[in-house]
Amino acid sequence: MNHIQFPADRKMDFIAIGRLCIDLNANEINRPMEETRTFTKYVGGSPANIAIGAARLGVKSGFIGKVSNDQMGRFITQYLTDHQIDTTNISVDRTGAVTGLAFTEIKSPEECSILMYRDNVADLKLAPGDVSEEYIKQSKALLISGTALSASPSREAVFLALEYARKHSTVVFFDLDYRPYSWAYTTDPAIYYSLAAEKCDVIIGTREEFDMMEQFTGNPGSNDEVTANKWFGCNAKIVVIKHGSNGSFAYTKTGQVFKGSIFKTKVLKTFGAGDSYASAFIYGLMQGWSIVRAMEFGSASASIVISKHSCSDAMPTVEEIVEFIAGSRKEEQISP
Amino acid sequence: MNHIQFPADRKMDFIAIGRLCIDLNANEINRPMEETRTFTKYVGGSPANIAIGAARLGVKSGFIGKVSNDQMGRFITQYLTDHQIDTTNISVDRTGAVTGLAFTEIKSPEECSILMYRDNVADLKLAPGDVSEEYIKQSKALLISGTALSASPSREAVFLALEYARKHSTVVFFDLDYRPYSWAYTTDPAIYYSLAAEKCDVIIGTREEFDMMEQFTGNPGSNDEVTANKWFGCNAKIVVIKHGSNGSFAYTKTGQVFKGSIFKTKVLKTFGAGDSYASAFIYGLMQGWSIVRAMEFGSASASIVISKHSCSDAMPTVEEIVEFIAGSRKEEQISP
Amino acid sequence: MNHIQFPADRKMDFIAIGRLCIDLNANEINRPMEETRTFTKYVGGSPANIAIGAARLGVKSGFIGKVSNDQMGRFITQYLTDHQIDTTNISVDRTGAVTGLAFTEIKSPEECSILMYRDNVADLKLAPGDVSEEYIKQSKALLISGTALSASPSREAVFLALEYARKHSTVVFFDLDYRPYSWAYTTDPAIYYSLAAEKCDVIIGTREEFDMMEQFTGNPGSNDEVTANKWFGCNAKIVVIKHGSNGSFAYTKTGQVFKGSIFKTKVLKTFGAGDSYASAFIYGLMQGWSIVRAMEFGSASASIVISKHSCSDAMPTVEEIVEFIAGSRKEEQISP
Amino acid sequence: MNHIQFPADRKMDFIAIGRLCIDLNANEINRPMEETRTFTKYVGGSPANIAIGAARLGVKSGFIGKVSNDQMGRFITQYLTDHQIDTTNISVDRTGAVTGLAFTEIKSPEECSILMYRDNVADLKLAPGDVSEEYIKQSKALLISGTALSASPSREAVFLALEYARKHSTVVFFDLDYRPYSWAYTTDPAIYYSLAAEKCDVIIGTREEFDMMEQFTGNPGSNDEVTANKWFGCNAKIVVIKHGSNGSFAYTKTGQVFKGSIFKTKVLKTFGAGDSYASAFIYGLMQGWSIVRAMEFGSASASIVISKHSCSDAMPTVEEIVEFIAGSRKEEQISP
16 A cells, blocks of 8 residues: 555546647757757657656546647647547647747756747646636546746646645645746745645655745755655645655655665666656556555656657656666665 | 734734725715816725724734835835834835825715726735745734735735744734736636635635635535635634625634624715724734624724725724714624 | 918818826925825826817817726816817727826926826827828828827827828927836937937927937037938928027028027926927917917917916916916017 | 949948847658658848848848847857858847747648747847947948837837938848738838838838738739839839739839849749848849849849758859859840
8 A cells, every 4th residue: 555545436547737848859969059950849848748658657647738729739739649648628829829849958968958938838828717627526636747836827727726636635746847947036936836735645856846945934954854744734645855866755644754766777868857757656656556666666767768869758668667677776765 | 812812922913914005085075086176195005004093003013015116105104104003114116116096986975986006016016025034923913915915926925924924823814805906817816815815814804705715616605604614624713704784794713603793874985994894803802802892893993984084094093983882882792 | 471381171270199198286385295185186198288278279179099998088088078179089998008197296396296107008008090091181280299109009109190191291290298207218219209200390399309319310519400400301391499498499491590488487387388388389380470479479378387286277378378478578589 | 333322442241130040940841840850950030041141142241130148049140150241240138038930831832831939039139229330330231121120129229220321321121021920910010111111222022011011001003113102202212022923023213114033943942032032132233233133143042042941051152043044044124
């Protein structure tokens, strides 16, 4: 057993809400973007990647989002449909918004950067009127992601989705995915991330992301247990805190802490690591696995994705992850 | 005893946060504004009026707000200072914002309207950086008001103030004061009012205001007890619901319900009734009075203000309210 | 004869286009606005004042403008109608714009200031679609004023009106009326004032206003003849340059220069001097008077207005101006 | 001789002002963009293409523009430098603007479309303060392009450049390049195109573009001579009107009309035809060629570019054009 009880008898397993965008990955790698000439187009955006990853693992997935009324928007919707994700709750913007773009630059495995196009993007036009109570009621789980909180009306759409999820006992995952460039003011992310996190069951983020959330409440030593207990005082049951190369730790409301596995891999780029981790970790929890096993599955998925050129296209199947783990050495749980 | 325990040993009794503006009341009454020619200038804005009312009753009050850098802003700050309100936490806008204006039109006692100037107003420029944790920590109570939630960065400033108030056990009053024209989208007020109300100790509003807040969660019969219990499930201890001429009811977390008094008065205009009620009701609670006595004091104060030309200037002293009550007949509590 | 030939056989004499707003003049004078308490409401705005002044002198006048859909807008339209100004081409804003306000503060006759409310104002929402070619074709003269050039779509509406006026030989007056606070960038007024002035027949402004217009073309010594000749190279026939207490000078395309009269008066405030001057000067030209006589009439009108509390309400009749001149001493023309 | 006298003794031959952007051309052609996967990056934007085309023909060229402070902006500046275009007057945006993008879709030679990213673009942030009088004074010719008129502050920068060009007798070319999606209101392009065209020496556009400019002034039969004479009444000496497959016609202030040549070619896409035409036509005029010869050179250049994948990269050299013409049949001048 694990620490999350998913409601039974729901039509869907998993719905993600928020950003749907396009990655344009430079085909010529190990050089600055000033010198690249061609790009390959992929579906991107943290919750999109997680939904694609989950679907590839066999999770019955859906998406609540908004796309532009153009070739880019239609490409995204078609891609999700082709990958067995329900798109009935993806609406089409009618205001002339565009699809967000992320041009990726891979100078070296350690030095990757992104050039974002985020003005007037369709994903942030998602509005409360686009969120269906019935749809959320029919799913076992809902995933929210921080970027959708960065602007109105997308922010309000997420808070409404949270309200519906709590009302109908749909389990809520929060992948923090904090991107400073999305926010106009430095004080706002802490305020809105906290208001959202109070309503979530599982919170996943880096130590730096949790630090950002605690800027007003105080946790001077960046103590993981202080962090986890703050959210256990609200609705959280599991808090996953990632410490980069020092590994990640899952804290539970029942007082346990688990250390995640780390796998050796040949890194092409770092993009997509968090999204693939989240999709496989969520998959594990939804299978009823132990937290340790779900974390291992997440780490293995991340290791696979960072060795490939894309994020969404590279999301592995269950068989690929199982095979990858079998060929690797794994780390141990540090505490019962 | 009553149902709210105020922290002892605080420098201040009461701090209001939010709107500071100017009322321009037509001197010629009982006619449309097209035909009025002269106006008299008063300090206005719901939390400003409540703070002025409280100060006039002897409550040691302060204000967290932002004023324009012009004659209007200086008039407001001077007026508050002259009325014994601490203005050290009122900052001055440096972006060219103006003071909000409310031109009032009194066609008849039953037909009053307001013409608002709310573009680029200084009060909504209040930002998280203007909110002092230390200041809130030093006060027994904090009052928030709905209009300050209607736009950024004022909205975030209020959420930060709430965070500080909860952290330091400062009692929070929420005067709903819902004004539809302040909001760009009809779905947003329910979302933000609810996020704020979850953190408040005492919530005061009309039945219509509570209905607005419940548009997504559902309370089809507009049942007061359903409403009150929803907030008792969060942090509320007292919920006051006003039913216009049918009187107001105070619900307590301990299961009691009290009906408020109604006084006969000669009505000049309806503006200011809610603000004067709130200031005298809060005064009563802070004196340790019973809820019934505090409600009666609130009703009497409201009856005095609606018989006069202004809101802020008309706020009564303790002696005036006591004298008014002595000359009136009062209604009874309907349930222990 | 004078230097402007007005087309005959037109239904209207004079149309002004642009700003319609409200002046709120402090009733308590000789003190800062922080200490004033009551205000009186008047119609204001430079082209509105000029149209009112012209109408009071018997000129058959109309207005192209936009007013707010509220009591302020209706007050303005009613006032103009009551003063025999055709309002058929004043449209009503439907976007929620407000009427611009000017709170006036008279600290002393020499120290007057204005507190403006110019956010989201209806007058700047005037759009090309609100400008009727037929209306401009039916008038002898059109007056434009600089503030209407300060923002879109009002700016484009004025350029379209100029296009129609030139097409149909309607004489165009340009009262520069430069107000720096109306402009977002310091470079823009010179650019747009120049593009407009190129199409005008009579240009009236202060030396400082003409300096502003020449910031890119160069006239280092602020030489009046250089200024006048620049515009005579376009479409201008008369250029009036005001030098404050040193008097004003009218230059003509035919090479003449005339010095205006100055009258002694008891000054209450300086507001409205330029508008009353323009209306009486235009009246004189339309009567076929000499430039000198028209300038004298303008100066006398200005002297009357600055001795009174309002601008629009104080605009004098022909009889009042004639009587005022009769009681005064006048200056001489300085050059043939 | 031809009809334009270029000033002698100038350091530069030719300066273009305005749009610098990126074309992302789908590598997979003859299919909708939903189905394309890779894109190649090129410098784009009409005035950029014309400057690149002119430079490749040996014209000493420069550019006045603004680029984003990122990899895209640096790519553009480097490309221009590599192609012998002076970039000293290209400034770098500091407000967080992005480079405009044009994703091109080639469904068939007849059906090409563009998906534009034009929100918050650096090229439209070009401001009057970025325009150097000295730079324009040192060039024989200046080229403006319509898109730069579509928004502030770029619009004002162009009007200021026109003012400097007229002041210093720099010949001004206006390539209309009307793109409806750039304009918020349908009435504005006619207004601003006309204000600009009044100050230009050579105006080049399609019949539809001239129709758009005449929407308020009237030319119901879309008569070319009416159009040309309108601009000859201002500052124009040559007006080129393109009638698609019916050929283009050059009208001169001296009353002549010339029909342009048409060449047969295998069309890959239609993008870039106008820009390559303009660059070679301007080159011809600057060589002192007859209008007919310059038009033939323009047509040949256009024929070359539309048979290739890119616009800017495909701009031909003098030798390539000469060789192309030698291998083709040409049309005749229709009237002396």
